[in-house]
Amino acid sequence: MTTTTPPRSAPPPLEVEDLDVSFGGLKALDGVSFTVDQGETVALIGPNGAGKTTVFNAVCALVRPRRGNVRIAGRPAPPTARLQAAGVSRTLQGLGLFERMSVLENVLVPLSGLRAPARSAERAHTTLAELDLAALADRPAGTLPYPERKRVALARALVTEPDLLLLDEPAGGLGETDIAALAETVRAVAGRGCAVLLVEHHVDFVMDVADRVIVLDFGKVIASGPPDRVRTDPAVEEAYLGLEAAS
Ligand SMILES: Nc1ncnc2c1ncn2[C@@H]1O[C@H](COP(=O)(O)OP(=O)(O)OP(=O)(O)O)[C@@H](O)[C@H]1O
Numbered sequence: 078m079t080t081t082t083p084p085r086s087a088p089p090p091l092e093v094e095d096l097d098v099s100f101g102g103l104k105a106l107d108g109v110s111f112t113v114d115q116g117e118t119v120a121l122i123g124p125n126g127a128g129k130t131t132v133f134n135a136v137c138a139l140v141r142p143r144r145g146n147v148r149i150a151g152r153p154a155p156p157t158a159r160l161q162a163a164g165v166s167r168t169l170q171g172l173g174l175f176e177r178m179s180v181l182e183n184v185l186v187p188l189s190g191l192r193a194p195a196r197s198a199e200r201a202h203t204t205l206a207e208l209d210l211a212a213l214a215d216r217p218a219g220t221l222p223y224p225e226r227k228r229v230a231l232a233r234a235l236v237t238e239p240d241l242l243l244l245d246e247p248a249g250g251l252g253e254t255d256i257a258a259l260a261e262t263v264r265a266v267a268g269r270g271c272a273v274l275l276v277e278h279h280v281d282f283v284m285d286v287a288d289r290v291i292v293l294d295f296g297k298v299i300a301s302g303p304p305d306r307v308r309t310d311p312a313v314e315e316a317y318l319g320l321e322a323a324s
């Protein structure tokens with residue numbers, strides 16, 4: 078522990094420092110460091126198995142790093158159960174919806190701890206309207222088409238008004254129109270000052286919404302920078318974009 082004078086500006090919503098995560102003999106993350114600033118959208122890309130979801134799991138205290146630190150708004154990352162109170166929301170790589178519950182009920186789940194039901198309902202309805210889900214509020218989530226279910230999952234993450242939003246493959250399985258709407262939503266959320274970290278395979282979407290791109294390969298950061306620079310980085314083309322072009 079070192080004592081430092083408090084910084085003049087607020088600490089970044091997310092700081093990941095020298096993170097090592099191993100599963101048995103497999104090094105899933107190897108010295109990963111990055112930050113996400115307020116209002117910034119950072120994309121974490123890389124081939125399958127590169128360690129992207131593991132970064133999310135480490136941030137959410139679902140896996141214990143062998144070394145390194147995660148700081149949320151300047152404080153050590155809280156246990157999973159206290160992430161919401163710390164201003165952190167995430168969507169899962171799968172949908173993770175309660176299929177038999179209505180859209181509205183799904184979105185109310187993260188607010189169940191709040192003591193003001195009227196305020197919760199108001200927030201839920203505002204979020205549903207923002208994601209063009211108002212007309213579907215009473216429908217069981219499991220009966221909706223995939224793009225709408227995906228938006229319900231996003232609504233559930235947004236309804237808590239997070240300061241840090243982690244999105245694992247938000248564009249996965251979506252067509253162009255839905256991806257364009259998603260890009261709008263991400264921009265609006267970031268525009269309110271929320272820090273967004275997104276894992277995504279959809280390169281055009283990443284290039285569209287990300288202020289900065291971090292490329293992971295075999296658990297290591299092999300490149301980072303503005304989207305257009307990262308896109309043309311030869312190491313990245315070899316590790317990731319080349320793979321995509323070949324598939
Ligand atoms: N709980 C776990 N136990 C054992 N190995 C794991 C576990 N979670 C992840 N791994 C392994 O760690 C590596 C990184 O996995 P991770 O899920 O982070 O990759 P990813 O970049 O999210 O891949 P994808 O694009 O396929 O989602 C992979 O080799 C994976 O098999």
Ligand SMILES: [Mg+2]
Nearest residue numbers: 129130131170
């Ligand atoms: Mg993953």
